[in-house]
Amino acid sequence: MKNIKxxxxxxxxxxxxxxxxxxxxxxxxxxILKFREKETRSSAVKILDLIxxxxxIAGKERLPLCQDCGNTYIDLExxxxxxxxxxxxxxxxxxxxxxEAYKKNYLRMSIVTDPLYERVNTRDNTPALVTIRYGSRPxxxxxxxxxxxxxxxxxxxxMENPSAGPERIIEMVLEIVRKNVTKCCPPVIAGIGIGSxxxxxxxxxxxxxxxxxxxxxxxxxxxxxxxxxLEEINGTGIGPQGLGGYTTAIGCNIExxxxxxxxxxxxxxxxxxxxxxxxxxxxx
Amino acid sequence: MTIILKGTDISRMTKVINSDTEQFQNVIYMDxxxxxxxxxxxxxxxxxxxxxxxxxxxxxxxxxxxxxxDAGRPLPLKLKDMTIFYVGPSPTPPGKRSGSIGPTTAARMxxxxxxxxxxxxxxxxGKGKRSLSLKNMCAEYRAVYFSAPGGVSAYLSSKICSIxxxxxxDLGAEAIFKIRVKDFPLFVAYDIYGGDIFEEAAAK
Ligand code: SF4
Numbered sequence: 001m002k003n004i005k006x007x008x009x010x011x012x013x014x015x016x017x018x019x020x021x022x023x024x025x026x027x028x029x030x031x032i033l034k035f036r037e038k039e040t041r042s043s044a045v046k047i048l049d050l051i052x053x054x055x056x057i058a059g060k061e062r063l064p065l066c067q068d069c070g071n072t073y074i075d076l077e078x079x080x081x082x083x084x085x086x087x088x089x090x091x092x093x094x095x096x097x098x099x100e101a102y103k104k105n106y107l108r109m110s111i112v113t114d115p116l117y118e119r120v121n122t123r124d125n126t127p128a129l130v131t132i133r134y135g136s137r138p139x140x141x142x143x144x145x146x147x148x149x150x151x152x153x154x155x156x157x158x159m160e161n162p163s164a165g166p167e168r169i170i171e172m173v174l175e176i177v178r179k180n181v182t183k184c185c186p187p188v189i190a191g192i193g194i195g196s197x198x199x200x201x202x203x204x205x206x207x208x209x210x211x212x213x214x215x216x217x218x219x220x221x222x223x224x225x226x227x228x229x230l231e232e233i234n235g236t237g238i239g240p241q242g243l244g245g246y247t248t249a250i251g252c253n254i255e256x257x258x259x260x261x262x263x264x265x266x267x268x269x270x271x272x273x274x275x276x277x278x279x280x281x282x283x284x
Numbered sequence: 285m286t287i288i289l290k291g292t293d294i295s296r297m298t299k300v301i302n303s304d305t306e307q308f309q310n311v312i313y314m315d316x317x318x319x320x321x322x323x324x325x326x327x328x329x330x331x332x333x334x335x336x337x338x339x340x341x342x343x344x345x346x347x348x349x350x351x352x353x354d355a356g357r358p359l360p361l362k363l364k365d366m367t368i369f370y371v372g373p374s375p376t377p378p379g380k381r382s383g384s385i386g387p388t389t390a391a392r393m394x395x396x397x398x399x400x401x402x403x404x405x406x407x408x409x410g411k412g413k414r415s416l417s418l419k420n421m422c423a424e425y426r427a428v429y430f431s432a433p434g435g436v437s438a439y440l441s442s443k444i445c446s447i448x449x450x451x452x453x454d455l456g457a458e459a460i461f462k463i464r465v466k467d468f469p470l471f472v473a474y475d476i477y478g479g480d481i482f483e484e485a486a487a488k
Contacts (some may be wrong), residue, residue, distance in 0.1 A: 043331075043471075050436045058384070058438035067384040067437040068373045106383055108374040108457050119344070121456045150389045150411070150434070166298060182482055183389045185434030209427035231443075237486045241433055243414065244485030274435035 001083045002281055009084070010097035012280055013074060015142040017101040020276040021064045024055045027213040028275055031250040035187065044245025048187075051240075051273060062105070066274040068106035068148035072098050072128040073210075077141035084140070091130050099124035110149060127253055139283040144242035145210050146276040154184040157202055159228050162264045166225055169194065169266060176268055177233050177249075182242035184272045189213070189251040190229060191269035196257040198265055203266035208253040210277055217254060226252045315465070317365035318406045320429075326428050326472045333467040334430075338367040338409070340461035342388055344451050346396050353399050358467070360451030360460055364404035366405030371409075372457035373447060382444035384437035385463075387411040390429065394418040401425035409470060413482050422474045430470040431481065443468040 024032075029052065036048040058065045072093055073257040084090060102109060102125040111126065132182060135141060156176055161166060173190060179190060191209025194200040217223040230252040239245025259265060309331060314322055316336030326332065339361050340350070352359055370390055374383035390410025396422060397408070406427050411434040422429055432440070445464040452459045473481045 047433055050433055050439055054439040057442065061380070061438060062377070063380070063438040063441055064374050064384040065438060066370060066435045067386050068388070069374060106375045106377040108372065108383070110372070110457065121458075123456065125285035153389065178486075180412075183391060185411060238482075239485060241411070241431065241471075242482045243431070243487060272435055 002081050002139070002284070003083050003085060006085050006090075006093050008282055008284075009090075009140070009142070010100075012142055012282055013094060013097040014104070014146060015099040016142060016278040016280060017072065017107070017146070018062075018105050020144050020146055020278040021056045021069060021105060021107055022062050023278075024051075024065060025212070025275065025277055028250070028273065029055065031213050032187070032273065035247040035250055039246050041239065041245040042062045042273040043243045044240045044247060047240035047243065047245075048247060055114060064105075064107055065276060066148060066272075067108055068110060068150065069102065069125070070110065070146035070148045070276065071146060071152065072102075072125060073143075073145040073206075074098070074128050074130045075141075075143040075145075076130070076132045077135040077137070077143075078132060079135055079138040079140060081138045082140050090132075091127075094128055094130055095124075095126040098128045099126050137281075139281045140279045141279065143210075143277065143279040148272065148274065151184045151188075151270065151272040151274075154180050154188075155202070155205070156268045157198060158266050158268075159198060160264040160266050162262060164264055169225070170229055172266060173229055173268055174232055174236070176270065177238070181248060181270055182237055182276060184270050185274065186238060186242060187247045187250045187273045189253065189271040189273070189275060190233060190249055191271055192229070192252065192254045193264070193267040194254060194256040195259040195268075196265060197259065197263070200257065201265035201267040204255040204257060208255040209269040209271035210275070211255070213251040213253070214245065219256075222254050222256060226254050264276055286424050297318050316367055318367055319365050320406070320426050323398065323406055323426055323428055326475050327477070328472050328475045328481045329484060330472040332430065332470045332472060334367070334470055335466050335468070336464070336467060338369050338463050339450075340369045340371040340373065340447075342370050342372050342458055343392055344455050344458035345460045346393055346400075348452055348455075350399060352394055353403075363400055367407040367409065367431075368400070368405060369409040369463065371461070371463075372463065374457075376447065380441075382441045382447045385441050385444060385447070386437035387432040387434050390414050391418075399422065401427055415476070419474050419478070419480060423476050423478055426476050428472055428476065429474040431473040432470050433466075440468070446466060
């Protein structure tokens with residue numbers, strides 16, 4: 001067994017938060033550049049260029065890519081050979097690492113305590129949203145994703161009729177895009193969860209929205225559906241920032257799972273282009 | 285192709301040709317305060333580089349401004365001919381003029397904007413579509429809604445000369461900020477003639 005120290009985990013989380021805040025992931029940058037080639041409208045080209053320029057400034061100046069430094073999602077994947085020190089207090093330690101990283105890197109604190117009445121800022125961006133699962137790969141996998149509030153607000157759950165086919169899913173996504181995509185800084189990534197249950201399908205949509213754009217679906221039917229939806233979204237003409245153009249979305253990812261015969265849960269996350277994610281694996 | 289037009293109170297106005305639509309797009313350099321004569325010249329789709337003083341205020345600050353209006357208390361900012369930027373900037377690191385800065389979703393402010401327009405608010409900066417009633421208010425109160433590019437906040441910080449929390453500091457990122465900008469890039473989303481950049485863009 002590998003005994004992984006809390007300080008090692010905290011240091012890794014702090015580094016990943018900084019990395020995610022100041023640098024766009026490679027797959028997102030590549031997608032922006034790829035779509036820029038297809039874009040003919042000058043205002044659209046200009047916006048896509050600004051996204052690339054923004055990423056260069058953010059990295060150089062160590063300024064956050066977006067002023068909304070988001071909710072902090074931390075996903076841990078515990079390998080079969082891993083023993084975590086003081087695991088009973090793991091979430092407390094993670095919160096402390098998040099608080100320190102936000103303060104040290106001058107990231108915006110956006111979390112309020114009670115959602116309905118006081119709404120007082122917690123002033124350290126905690127609590128982080130921690131999920132822990134067991135995996136088969138050795139070591140401890142850590143993924144950090146920062147997701148802003150505007151992007152979070154463009155999240156949907158619908159319990160569809162089981163007889164609804166792929167056409168209904170396409171229609172649903174397009175309805176959401178037409179109505180709300182300008183609120184979450186297009187170009188976006190459409191993350192779609194299909195199946196499982198009401199609680200789980202939202203996790204599937206989240207996983208889909210956070211998934212790397214160069215990882216495609218294994219199942220050909222779903223892979224084709226992803227491509228079709230991406231094309232349809234980009235057929236709307238809404239374009240970067242809603243100013244018109246082709247690039248309303250730079251990706252569409254679907255995650256699916258078995259579901260009850262009486263249900264067809266569908267969840268759609270419109271994730272903004274400022275997808276701040278970073279990951280690493282602690283092996284020692 | 286660029287044509288320089290003379291404007292009475294606009295320091296510089298150029299027209300650039302949009303390569304695919306073959307239509308002219310106005311590119312206008314403007315200073316605050318945005319008095320009505322300036323507002324009248326703006327059309328949806330125009331690009332504006334704004335300079336001067338603006339104020340940052342978002343959800344929680346709006347709530348407090350409205351409470352003050354209801355209670356008849358003095359307001360922490362002058363609303364006449366004012367530009368409000370819906371923004372919650374990231375903290376300014378030492379040695380820098382500003383942290384990252386960019387628009388938040390404007391539609392959240394739709395239901396609480398009328399009292400500000402009644403008191404002379406002339407321009408709002410945010411992102412995304414807004415309600416029909418807000419669009420109509422732009423015509424009624426002779427005010428414009430600008431869309432700023434979202435998610436490019438490190439770049440936009442280079443357009444900031446100074447920023448300071450000027451009221452409601454206890455709200456942290458949701459305080460009211462006094463911001464001086466230089467050539468801050470904006471698109472006119474709603475003008476006072478019913479023009480709507482989002483509808484026009486998607487229709488093309
Ligand atoms: S939607 Fe994304 S890019 Fe836009 S303000 Fe929110 S976090 Fe930033």
